[in-house]
Amino acid sequence: MTTKPRVLVLGGGFGGLEALFYLKYQLGDRADLTLVSDEPKFFFKPNTIYIPFGQAPEKFEVDLSRPLKKQSIHFVNSTVESVDPDKHAVITRSGNLNYDYLVIATGAKMRSKEIPGLYEHAITVWTPDDMLRLRDRIAWAKERAAGNNRTRFVFLIPPNNRCSGPLYEMVMMLDTHLRQSGCRDLVDLVYATKEEAYIEAFGPRLNTVVADEFRTRNIEGHTGYVVTGIEPGMISFQNGEKLAYDVLVSFPPYVASTLFEQLPSTERGFIEVENDSRRVRGQDRIFAVGDAANFPIKQAFLALLQGDAAGDHVAAEILGKKPTVDFEPMSMCVMEELNKATFAQVPLKYTGDPDKPVAVDTEDTEHYHVGVSPIWRMGKTVLGLYLPWRFGNGKPFHAGFAWEAMDMGLKVMSKVFAR
Numbered sequence: 174m175t176t177k178p179r180v181l182v183l184g185g186g187f188g189g190l191e192a193l194f195y196l197k198y199q200l201g202d203r204a205d206l207t208l209v210s211d212e213p214k215f216f217f218k219p220n221t222i223y224i225p226f227g228q229a230p231e232k233f234e235v236d237l238s239r240p241l242k243k244q245s246i247h248f249v250n251s252t253v254e255s256v257d258p259d260k261h262a263v264i265t266r267s268g269n270l271n272y273d274y275l276v277i278a279t280g281a282k283m284r285s286k287e288i289p290g291l292y293e294h295a296i297t298v299w300t301p302d303d304m305l306r307l308r309d310r311i312a313w314a315k316e317r318a319a320g321n322n323r324t325r326f327v328f329l330i331p332p333n334n335r336c337s338g339p340l341y342e343m344v345m346m347l348d349t350h351l352r353q354s355g356c357r358d359l360v361d362l363v364y365a366t367k368e369e370a371y372i373e374a375f376g377p378r379l380n381t382v383v384a385d386e387f388r389t390r391n392i393e394g395h396t397g398y399v400v401t402g403i404e405p406g407m408i409s410f411q412n413g414e415k416l417a418y419d420v421l422v423s424f425p426p427y428v429a430s431t432l433f434e435q436l437p438s439t440e441r442g443f444i445e446v447e448n449d450s451r452r453v454r455g456q457d458r459i460f461a462v463g464d465a466a467n468f469p470i471k472q473a474f475l476a477l478l479q480g481d482a483a484g485d486h487v488a489a490e491i492l493g494k495k496p497t498v499d500f501e502p503m504s505m506c507v508m509e510e511l512n513k514a515t516f517a518q519v520p521l522k523y524t525g526d527p528d529k530p531v532a533v534d535t536e537d538t539e540h541y542h543v544g545v546s547p548i549w550r551m552g553k554t555v556l557g558l559y560l561p562w563r564f565g566n567g568k569p570f571h572a573g574f575a576w577e578a579m580d581m582g583l584k585v586m587s588k589v590f591a592r
């Protein structure tokens with residue numbers, strides 16, 4: 174029997190692994206750590222954008238057996254069904270597990286069916302299989318172009334999608350890919366979003382960058398287009414407009430992957446947490462991070478920051494110290510375009526408005542940086558190597574000498590290649 178505090182982490186994605194490895198980094202052997210996940214692998218979703226353009230899905234997986242063994246972390250490969258906070262227990266398909274501290278990081282899933290026709294007619298961009306389907310459609314459009322036939326792609330962001338950036342990457346990457354393949358003239362690219370501005374969550378500077386790119390690349394863009402229904406070949410919008418398509422690509426509405434009925438949650442199942450610590454409201458010993466929690470923007474980078482905050486608060490309690498890491502909402506992304514990339518570091522602030530709880534802090538000019546350059550593709554490559562290397566060795570993204578070196582590199586690059 175162990176007398177060490179038992180910490181369970183649910184979900185082996187960005188938020189869960191960051192919290193888990195941060196806890197190991199802080200606590201060493203002073204806690205008994207267990208990961209519960211329905212997948213024995215970590216999946217690097219952000220880089221699956223390369224699958225439609227030829228890369229193999231397996232390239233973006235990290236087998237978790239080696240890092241967990243190396244760090245002496247237990248692994249339960251099972252699906253979590255619910256939590257019983259009164260009994261400090263997690264109910265999984267293969268039995269119940271008890272905890273002293275719990276970090277929930279079970280992520281989100283797509284609910285295409287809430288938009289009539291989206292499930293039946295759109296290719297989505299969530300799983301590797303979706304990305305392979307898109308690869309087939311691109312090959313089909315290229316074949317049609319070889320026979321002098323036109324194809325019209327429409328990229329669609331519906332209401333309640335929480336991470337529009339990847340779809341912007343896809344349309345720009347497709348533009349570059351088709352130009353490189355010599356058939357862009359015979360493919361029409363259209364982008365329609367419910368957002369009032371392009372990549373609205375990242376503020377006015379990203380909107381300007383995207384609007385300029387769309388103009389230069391001859392991509393037809395529409396903002397404020399709220400989809401109401403989709404039929405074969407035709408999309409209808411709330412404003413009465415219609416758009417025709419041959420291939421429809423969409424990033425659907427988000428809901429929580431797992432519903433925890435015993436915990437306070439939004440109507441989409443996202444768990445309500447305190448802003449700084451990511452502690453679940455009304456629960457001393459339960460934390461929720463990443464896409465599973467109620468932060469309105471869902472991003473890997475934000476999931477990592479939340480994982481650090483939750484990990485630090487749990488570790489501090491176990492060590493009897495004051496926590497030193499709070500979640501500070503600062504978004505960062507590098508958007509691939511295949512011939513260049515856009516870097517954005519975006520400070521966010523809480524507004525107190527329940528309809529729009531988070532906004533870009535445009536006055537924080539010290540931290541709001543945007544840059545467009547081929548050199549930022551290198552930044553994307555480095556992040557794509559660094560993170561799987563850290564997780565593959567059971568280490569958190571944001572800690573130690575390796576992170577300090579990465580952070581320094583990013584700061585220098587954002588001074589030189591971004592404003």
Ligand SMILES: Cc1cc2nc3c(=O)[nH]c(=O)nc-3n(C[C@H](O)[C@H](O)[C@H](O)COP(=O)(O)OP(=O)(O)OC[C@H]3O[C@@H](n4cnc5c(N)ncnc54)[C@H](O)[C@@H]3O)c2cc1C
Nearest residue numbers: 184185186187188211218219253280339463464472473474
């Ligand atoms: C195509 C694409 C591109 C993206 N690009 C970017 C980008 O450039 N930058 C960025 O910051 N973000 C990007 N994102 C968003 C990012 O991938 C997510 O925000 C991130 O994965 C969230 O991390 P998470 O740990 O909360 O959830 P996930 O990474 O989804 O991990 C959840 C984990 O929980 C497990 N799980 C789920 N339910 C259960 C259950 N009931 N029981 C047990 N285990 C369970 C899952 O198997 C998984 O291991 C992109 C997303 C996509 C789809």
